[in-house]
Amino acid sequence: MVKKIILILSLMFCFANADVYEKNCVECHKQLPVSIDKYFYKYLLIYSSETDMKNAMISYLKYPAKETTVMSDAFISRFGIKKKSKLSEDELKEAIDVYWQKYKVFGKLK
Amino acid sequence: MLASKSLGIDFHQSEKQTLFRFLSLYILLTVIIISVFSFIYFELQKDLMLQQKKSILQKYSKELIEDLKHLHINFDKTQFYPRSDKFNSAIFDSEQKLIFSTTQIKLRLDKILYFENEVIHLVNIPESYYLGAMFIVVEMKDDKMWSEQTKKEIVIFGGITFLFMLVIGYVLLRLFLKPMRDAITLLDEFIKDTTHELNTPVSTIVANIEMIDKSSLDEKLVKKIDRIDIGAKTISNIYQDLTYLTLGNKIISNNEDINIEQLVLQRIEYFTLLSHTKKITISSKIVEETLLYADKSKISKLLDNLLSNAIKYNKVGGDIVVIVESRKFSVDDSGIGIAEDDISKIQDRYTRFNKSSGGFGIGLSIVSTIAKEYNLKIDISSKVNIGTKVSVSW
Structure with a gap:
């Protein structure tokens, strides 16, 4: 039971974080010709x-x-410098954590 | 013929010990020096091999960086890490966290080029960190050819050097021992010459004293004659010892059954006068009569030496008891005794443990030689300032 609760809470936390990333990062980068992962590898x-x-x-x-x-x-x-982010420090950290998890190299190489 | 040779001794025990210690030390030092040089040579050869392999590993590293660059650009399409048959590799981030590795060996990043577990490693830092790889490690197995060749060279040259050093050691040893050998030869020659020169006067004195009719002389003169008799007997004993020393092995033994108790009584009587000078009482205790098949003159010499030592190293007014048992006799004195550590050395030639008493220190050496000839067992038990007991058993 406890395990289930922890799992549900973790998933909720991830989705909540993913929400910050999706809403505030992916939404804007979608409009650019360079996909968001290219910045990660840079x-x-x-x-x-x-x-x-x-x-x-x-x-x-x-x-x-x-x-x-x-x-x-x-x-x-061509594209200029982006505008200063309006997100709080915590929100920024959450978004960057999701970004790292999504594109990190660790555990992906075969 | 040297006196020492006639005893069948070429080297004194201490000479042998000196020889053994010198040789051990010399060989140990030689082995240490050769080992140190071998180690230095081996390490130099290893460095040389590493430098030769470094250029190959640098080439492999360059190839890997190129492949990582391609993978970095196309990471959304493929995640297959570049591999090679010629080398293994691993990549680490700037925090030295492993990103990926094709080897099971635990790698070090604190050295650029190193040799560990028979594998050569090269750590490279690329200009750009493709896939986040700040440290790129490439490794290849050692073909061991260099180490086999080096070991072979070390064995051959080490062996030649060791033999060469042994020859030098032998020459040095001969040079070092020459003064010692010369001293022993000189002492032997001196004993031989002295023995020869003593023969006639000692025989004359002893014979003439025996011919004197003491009953016709007054008491004062008898005392003087007795003192001369003691002196003559002492010289006679030394003479006999020296004669045995120089000619002992040449004398043909006339073995017979000897009545030990009779011999003991005879020799005690012989030494009585001498013992009186130190007010020493010599007594005998015959527990059981016993026989010994040997040369009487040699066993007499053995007993004389034991009695002579018992008198010489005894205190004034002391006691000497000669005990005869079955297949055993012993001389027990109340003398100065011998320290426990010195008991093992006492049968060496020229060893004396009390410089206040005269003598050549050859008495017990003669005892030991005679005992060896007839397989007699000599046991010495002694306590300092209490006394010494020398037992002869067969």
């Missing part, structure tokens, strides 16, 4: 570890700047 190429990558993403979402972007100059000149 960050991975530079930051390598989970901690460094998440910190860099949150930092950029809070204070987006030409100097800190991982995207190419051509991309920036």
